[in-house]
Amino acid sequence: MHMDLIDLRLFVRILEAGTITAGASRCHLSLASASARIRAMEASLGTPLLERGRRGVSATAAGNALARHGRLIVQQVEHLQFDLADYASGFKGQVRLLCNTTALSEYLPEVLADFLASHPHIDIDLQERPSLRILQGIREGAADIGIISDAVDSSGLQTLPFRNDPLALVIPRDHPLATRKEISFSDTLAHEFVGLALNSALAIYLEEQALHAGQRLRIRVRAESFDGVLRMVARGAGLGVVPQAAIERWQGPKGFSSLALSDPWAQRKLLLCATDFAALPGYAGTLLAALTSS
Known part of the structure; x- marks a missing residue:
């Protein structure tokens, strides 16, 4: 079996995005390069990882297993990057943040702009989704932090108040x-x-x-x-x-x-959510502190 961190991150991002094209874009790879990497992974493992359909791709049983382990590995590397950031130049962490329409347009622009200006070594992958899909993304490890409406069932996740949003x-x-x-x-x-x-x-x-x-x-x-x-x-x-x-x-x-x-x-309220706030990668924990203090 031959694959590297770029392969794992690409595979995880493809499943999050639903298409190889969108996953490649999120990893800053060309479609041809991304497709070649997926083919090489499937050849190395001797089994298909993706099922291709008219509306995009989905994981096979083997692909789901790879994605589950891949997310853990990518998360551990993000922890490593944060811990070494004080000792090495050139490292840049990324926080994956999912939010609903109101948070994206009304509450986050200034908060995130100030955060990025004061943390040049951190990037934010910000995506808008309905609250139910945010919950799914957090539970599947597709994002670090979510901002959801309190109208949805967030059981099994940790939450913190963010904003009143009637x-x-x-x-x-x-x-x-x-x-x-x-x-x-x-x-x-x-x-x-x-x-x-x-x-x-x-x-x-x-x-x-x-x-x-x-x-x-x-x-x-x-x-x-x-x-x-x-x-x-x-x-x-x-x-x-x-x-x-x-x-x-x-x-x-x-x-x-x-x-x-x-x-x-x-009469809704917006909540910050995560699987475990204490276990967030360092970069994500830093953003969480900014969001809860704003």
Whole structure:
């Protein structure tokens, strides 16, 4: 059996990303180089590691075994790099952080920018995912730290409070609902919405809540950001659901009204989560300290 750390890291990243192309990109390798490495690993082991499909790749039974051990080895190397960073130049650690839409756009930019400026030897692999997929990623070892909504079941993981993050309904000022002070999400579903991008974690979450209410969101148009939603709602394009933090941060003309959503799931809190905070690699522990003190 012949494989090196680059092979193991590549294989783990391919499974996290779901395609060889995306996994190669995350490891800064060309597709041709990544494919050659996977073929060489399969030839060395004498068994397929990946099953190729139209939508990407998945691990075979042998691939799952390799990934399980590979994650442990990669994590141990990250511990080693952190412990030796004070003695050798050129080492650079990477923290894998998964978060939802609100954390990514409202709470993390300044915190992470300040952290990176004061820790030049640390990089951050930041990815947006719905909270349920974040939990899965943390449990499978695909990330060091996650930021999730408290609406999901995080049993088996350790959590710490991060931010209060209530959601609010925004509506044009002349809309019939503008006289209300509070409303349930189900009572809004007869109206048309300005939604977020399809791959947005919050967009997926709201679609799920509509389905739980036995209806579907009627999306007229999708915006790429909370600011885009607010601008379109102010012009009368439809209703929107955004974090209260986005409304408070808004600096433009306020041509919209906002209502509190009465649903318990809308009064959410964001939590930091990990398998074991005390066992995080040193780089990740340093970031965790910054996130909990911000």
